Amino acid sequence: MDQRTSTQSQPTTQPIRLETGTAARTEQPTAGSAWSKDTGAGAAPDRSATRHDVVFQARDVSVHYGSAPALVNVSLAIRQREITAFIGPSGCGKSTFLRCFNRTNDLIPSARITGQIDYHHQNLYAKDVDAVEVRRRIGMVFQKPNPFPKSIYDNLTFGPKVNRMKVDFDEVVETSLRRAALWDEVKGKLKQNAYSLSGGQQQRLCIARALTVDPEVILMDEPCSALDPIATAHIEDLMRELEHDYTIIIVTHNMQQAARVSDRTAFFTAEVESENDDRRFGRLVEIGDTSMIFSNPNDRRTEDYISGRFG
Ligand SMILES: Nc1ncnc2c1ncn2[C@@H]1O[C@H](COP(=O)(O)OP(=O)(O)O)[C@@H](O)[C@H]1O
Numbered sequence: 001m002d003q004r005t006s007t008q009s010q011p012t013t014q015p016i017r018l019e020t021g022t023a024a025r026t027e028q029p030t031a032g033s034a035w036s037k038d039t040g041a042g043a044a045p046d047r048s049a050t051r052h053d054v055v056f057q058a059r060d061v062s063v064h065y066g067s068a069p070a071l072v073n074v075s076l077a078i079r080q081r082e083i084t085a086f087i088g089p090s091g092c093g094k095s096t097f098l099r100c101f102n103r104t105n106d107l108i109p110s111a112r113i114t115g116q117i118d119y120h121h122q123n124l125y126a127k128d129v130d131a132v133e134v135r136r137r138i139g140m141v142f143q144k145p146n147p148f149p150k151s152i153y154d155n156l157t158f159g160p161k162v163n164r165m166k167v168d169f170d171e172v173v174e175t176s177l178r179r180a181a182l183w184d185e186v187k188g189k190l191k192q193n194a195y196s197l198s199g200g201q202q203q204r205l206c207i208a209r210a211l212t213v214d215p216e217v218i219l220m221d222e223p224c225s226a227l228d229p230i231a232t233a234h235i236e237d238l239m240r241e242l243e244h245d246y247t248i249i250i251v252t253h254n255m256q257q258a259a260r261v262s263d264r265t266a267f268f269t270a271e272v273e274s275e276n277d278d279r280r281f282g283r284l285v286e287i288g289d290t291s292m293i294f295s296n297p298n299d300r301r302t303e304d305y306i307s308g309r310f311g
C-alpha cells in the first residue's frame with residue numbers, strides 16, 4: 001500500500017498520520033520530467049527549480065541489513081551544484097542512504113538495496129555500471145579525517161595514479177589544495193606526513209584528495225563532527241566555494257550547520273511502525289528549500305525536531 005500520494009497534498013494544519021506506509025511528503029517523479037518539484041501545501045515556490053539539473057533521482061529506495069530494514073521507500077531528487085543536507089535523529093538511515101549514492105553499501109555484505117537511483121538518468125545500479133568508476137565520479141568524505149599515512153603530496157597523487165590519469169602530478173596537488181583552501185598552509189611542507197596536520201587541516205586534505213580524481217559529486221558524512229568550531233567554519237566556507245563546481249550532499253547532526261550551508265534539506269526520522277512491533281525504520285519525512293524547512297516545514301515531525309522537541 002502506498003499512501004504517499006494521498007499525504008502529499010495534506011494541508012500543514014492537519015495531523016500527519018504515522019501508520020505504516022506513510023511518508024509525509026517525498027518527491028515523486030512525474031512522467032516526462034526528470035524530477036518533480038515540491039508541491040506540498042505551504043511549500044515556498046521553488047524558483048531555483050528551473051536553474052538546476054537533477055543529478056540523482058532516487059525512487060522508492062529501501063535498504064535492508066540482512067532482514068532488518070534500515071530505510072524504507074525514499075524518493076527524492078538531488079540537484080546539481082547545490083548542497084543538500086540530510087538531517088534527522090541518530091539511526092534513521094542517513095549514512096545508509098548517503099552510501100547508496102556512490103555504491104559504498106555494495107561493500108557491506110549484508111546490505112541489500114531495492115528501488116532505483118538514477119544518476120543523470122542512468123540507473124546507478126545497472127549491471128554494466130562500474131562501481132569503481134561510480135566512486136571516482138562520486139567521492140566521499142567521512143566523519144573522522146582519514147588521510148593515508150603518507151606524505152601530503154602522496155595522499156593527493158594516490159587517486160590519479162590508481163585511476164591511471166595522465167596528469168601533471170604537481171599541478172593536481174596544487175590545484176586540489178587550492179580548491180580545498182589548504183595550499184597556503186601546506187605548500188612549504190608537501191613531503192611531510194599528513195598526520196602532522198591538525199584535524200581540520202586533515203579533513204581539508206581529505207576533501208582535496210577527493211577532488212584529485214575529478215569527481216562531480218562529493219558525499220560528506222558528518223565531516224565536521226570531529227572538528228572544533230574554527231575548523232568547522234573553514235569546512236563550511238569551503239563547501240560554499242565548492243558548490244560552484246560540485247554537487248554536495250552532507251549528512252549532519254548539527255542543524256545550525258544544515259541551516260548555514262545547505263540549499264535544500266531532507267529530514268528523516270525513524271519511527272516505531274506499530275504498537276505491536278517496536279522495530280524502527282528510517283523514512284524521509286520531507287525535503288524542501290532549507291529556509292522553508294527551518295521556518296515553515298510542512299510536517300509537524302520536522303517542526304518538532306528542528307525546534308528541539310524531539311531527537
Ligand atoms: N553495516 C551495518 N550493518 C548492520 N546494520 C547497520 C549497518 N550500518 C547501519 N546499520 C543500521 O541501520 C540503521 C541506520 O543506520 P545509519 O544509516 O548509520 O543511521 P544514521 O546515519 O542516521 O545515524 C541503524 O539501525 C543501524 O544500526
Ligand SMILES: [Mg+2]
Nearest residue numbers: 094095096251
Ligand atoms: Mg550516520
